[in-house]
Amino acid sequence: MKYYIGIDIGGTAIKSGIVSEVGKILLTEITEAYFDNYKTPLWETTLKATKNIFEKSKELDLKIEGIGFSVTGDVDTNENVIVGGCGSIPKWENINIQKDLDAYLGVALKISTVNDANSAAIAERWQGSAKGFDDVIVYTIGTGIGGGIFVNGKILNGSRGFAGNIGHMVIADGKDKCPCGNTGCFEKMASTRNIVKHCVEKGLDINGKELFDVSNDNIIAKAIVEEFFNYHGIAIGNLIHIFNPKAIVIGGGISNQGQWFIDRIKESAKLHTLPHFFDGVEFKQAKLTNDAGLVGAVKYYIDKMEK
Ligand SMILES: [Zn+2]
Structure with a gap:
């Protein structure tokens, strides 16, 4: 069985989880994103949440194939760069997800990115x-x-x-x-x-x-x-x-x-x-659940990176 990390970045919270290749969720975590009115930028909170779930996967001795990100606002899925499109979130543009993540985690993991509306739809088509x-x-x-x-x-x-x-x-x-x-x-x-x-x-x-x-x-x-x-x-x-x-x-x-x-x-x-x-x-x-964002992000990763 293969395992992946899904990260669903929303304006108020980040949901992260470990998901298997058949869509079974092993573990999820919720990280508050708006706790200090974005004095801590959303991206910084996202990096911490991602590192946290990655550490958990190591504790569970799971090999992670890659990370699928579901992103609020607009994300360039070719370049994995957050472009913006979400006026209510400060500094939510020109973020190179892969580059920042590699530096933060200290290892290079393969990633994919998709906007949150698409990832929810992908989860609905996978399981709903x-x-x-x-x-x-x-x-x-x-x-x-x-x-x-x-x-x-x-x-x-x-x-x-x-x-x-x-x-x-x-x-x-x-x-x-x-x-x-x-x-x-x-x-x-x-x-x-x-x-x-x-x-x-x-x-x-x-x-x-x-x-x-x-x-x-x-x-x-x-x-x-x-x-x-x-x-x-x-x-x-x-x-x-x-x-x-x-x-x-x-x-x-x-x-x-x-x-x-x-x-x-x-x-x-x-x-x-x-x-x-x-x-x-x-x-x-729709039968969408609260975990649709991170599950859809993982499915998008599998379809894009492995097929
Ligand atoms: Zn319009």
């Missing part, structure tokens, strides 16, 4: 609802909207590893300006954070879950929920026309409301897709 589909789109609704697109059984990387960033697809004539320069980006219109923001702007102080709970009785909530499903339908229609997937898998806390939620998105997508494109596309709820 997207399993068995060669052409499938997995996306997560949360603070933003991120995704992974699989074509012919492979994650679509694009030229530098940025592909699948469906949150910046323009789907409406919106008001909020996005850092990408557009208004009307999918995540600005229909992420959990932004629909809650739209509620607050209309005088409804409520969280994402409550919004759906009251949407039958409250006229403002009802309108926002209708709009939410409409936006997801438009976005999925775009994706189906471009990529012709066999399945759409939807994750994120807000999707945990049961099958009716997925069915509503499906109904809306049908209104925005040519019938013969829509026929046979399966809509599923």
Whole structure:
């Protein structure tokens, strides 16, 4: 059996773990990343967490084949360099992961890097609802909207590893300006954070879950929920026309409301897709776990470095 280290770098915590070639997790650790408001840079905390789990692997007498990193923000997967794209994290750019890691650990381990939305999607296809589909789109609704697109059984990387960033697809004539320069980006219109923001702007102080709970009785909530499903339908229609997937898998806390939620998105997508494109596309709820980031990072490593 081969073993790998997975490191999932998030804005508030770093999850690290040892994962086998069949995706079994032997050990995980969580390291707080935001404990001093980033006075300790996120990258420094990541290096410490990586060294820590590497030491643990030695204690367990496990030979580590390599390390897969899942990175918040944008990472150049060819060069293994963090490019940025995450305005809320200071000094999160121009980081050469391999170079820094070699110096810090004192040994040269092979690594791969992938952005966090892609790694979550890869885990979902390895072990979750997207399993068995060669052409499938997995996306997560949360603070933003991120995704992974699989074509012919492979994650679509694009030229530098940025592909699948469906949150910046323009789907409406919106008001909020996005850092990408557009208004009307999918995540600005229909992420959990932004629909809650739209509620607050209309005088409804409520969280994402409550919004759906009251949407039958409250006229403002009802309108926002209708709009939410409409936006997801438009976005999925775009994706189906471009990529012709066999399945759409939807994750994120807000999707945990049961099958009716997925069915509503499906109904809306049908209104925005040519019938013969829509026929046979399966809509599923993701089964993503908290460990999806590090598991997906390891799977990306195996597929990239060993196949
Ligand atoms: Zn945008």
